[in-house]
Amino acid sequence: MSHTSRAIRIDRPGGPEELKIVDIEVGEPGPGQIRIRHHAVGLNFIDTYQRSGLYSLPMPLQLGMEAAGVVEAVGEGVTHLKVGDRAAYASQPPGAYCELRVMPATCVCKLPDAISFETGAAMMLKGLTTQYLLKKTLPAEGLQPGDFVLFHAAAGGVGLIACQWAKALGLRLIGTAGSDAKCQLALEHGAAHAINYSTEDFAARVKEITGGAGVKVVYDSVGKDTFEGSLACLRPFGLLASFGNGSGPVPPFSTAVLAKGSFYLTRPTLFTHIATRESTQAMADDLFAVVSSGAVRIPVAQRYPLADVQQAHRDLEARKTTGCTVLTLD
Numbered sequence: 243m244s245h246t247s248r249a250i251r252i253d254r255p256g257g258p259e260e261l262k263i264v265d266i267e268v269g270e271p272g273p274g275q276i277r278i279r280h281h282a283v284g285l286n287f288i289d290t291y292q293r294s295g296l297y298s299l300p301m302p303l304q305l306g307m308e309a310a311g312v313v314e315a316v317g318e319g320v321t322h323l324k325v326g327d328r329a330a331y332a333s334q335p336p337g338a339y340c341e342l343r344v345m346p347a348t349c350v351c352k353l354p355d356a357i358s359f360e361t362g363a364a365m366m367l368k369g370l371t372t373q374y375l376l377k378k379t380l381p382a383e384g385l386q387p388g389d390f391v392l393f394h395a396a397a398g399g400v401g402l403i404a405c406q407w408a409k410a411l412g413l414r415l416i417g418t419a420g421s422d423a424k425c426q427l428a429l430e431h432g433a434a435h436a437i438n439y440s441t442e443d444f445a446a447r448v449k450e451i452t453g454g455a456g457v458k459v460v461y462d463s464v465g466k467d468t469f470e471g472s473l474a475c476l477r478p479f480g481l482l483a484s485f486g487n488g489s490g491p492v493p494p495f496s497t498a499v500l501a502k503g504s505f506y507l508t509r510p511t512l513f514t515h516i517a518t519r520e521s522t523q524a525m526a527d528d529l530f531a532v533v534s535s536g537a538v539r540i541p542v543a544q545r546y547p548l549a550d551v552q553q554a555h556r557d558l559e560a561r562k563t564t565g566c567t568v569l570t571l572d
């Protein structure tokens with residue numbers, strides 16, 4: 243039997259105007275798959291890379307990597323989910339911008355009753371990313387309470403989750419953001435210090451804050467505009483985790499840039515970390531625990547109806563959003 247769903251699709255890479263609302267037919271799940279009816283869908287910066295063609299994918303493409311809803315049908319071999327379960331996911335392949343979809347079950351997790359669909363849709367991709375950054379993307383000597391870390395775009399979706407989670411771990415997170423109001427928001431969410439990198443030399447300020455020592459780790463999702471400055475913030479043997487391209491991809495560079503302090507560099511992705519059912523569930527359990535305890539609150543600051551997805555992309559790329567953004571399906 244087939245069902246109809248509204249979905250957002252692009253036929254070719256380009257600007258937000260390429261995002262088109264279409265009706266799709268959704269069938270039955272095959273082995274290892276589920277069919278899920280979404281209650282809310284998460285918006286992520288990676289969606290803009292896939293839309294623009296920075297990350298090249300086959301066309302036509304149904305966008306979206308994050309959502310929450312109810313499992314409606316379960317394919318052969320799926321044992322961790324059953325019909326009627328509340329569930330949420332961050333997942334490849336893209337396709338979450340819709341009401342109903344069939345998808346691989348591996349990355350889909352049962353959502354605890356205490357966590358709303360909206361929170362689930364807003365937090366899976368961004369929260370699991372924060373989990374692997376703060377818990378698994380560490381300098382050789384690890385991170386101890388009291389350590390300084392630098393986190394760029396600290397008032398964004400990943401950023402405001404990271405501010406809170408870092409504080410819960412006892413870390414002193416220095417956040418950067420593009421306006422004084424965003425800096426204030428980062429501080430309110432647990433950042434120990436905030437730097438407006440639109441008006442201040444963030445590397446100089448980090449040196450000042452850390453008494454000249456620098457930080458053990460920089461978590462850099464801004465890319466092109468911050469790469470050089472981020473290296474200048476590291477203490478010897480420090481780690482640069484370059485995990486995004488908010489301002490554009492990091493241009494080619496010589497490994498000699500790491501010689502200043504025997505630095506380490508990694509370019510991690512969530513999808514390596516959630517490649518198996520076991521790793522996905524272990525990371526999700528950690529995220530569910532920190533959210534259920536109240537130590538991390540998922541800050542949904544914008545909501546757009548699915549049909550207004552073009553505007554949602556424009557606002558995200560124009561740096562007009564803070565925290566998390568959700569597409570609603572009413």
Ligand SMILES: NC(=O)c1ccc[n+]([C@@H]2O[C@H](COP(=O)([O-])OP(=O)(O)OC[C@H]3O[C@@H](n4cnc5c(N)ncnc54)[C@H](OP(=O)(O)O)[C@@H]3O)[C@@H](O)[C@H]2O)c1
Pocket residue numbers: 285286287288367368371395396397398399400401418419420421424463464467485486487488489490510511512513558559560561562563564565
């Ligand atoms: N590798 C991974 O596993 C992984 C997973 C999830 C997310 N990410 C990356 O993490 C970053 C945050 O994702 P998110 O979805 O939570 O987005 P977001 O942080 O809510 O939005 C991106 C932010 O980047 C900052 N930015 C700096 N320069 C920019 C520019 N030239 N144009 C646009 N924005 C700029 C803006 O904050 P300011 O105005 O404060 O500068 C903007 O709000 C993205 O780069 C994303 O690709 C990576």
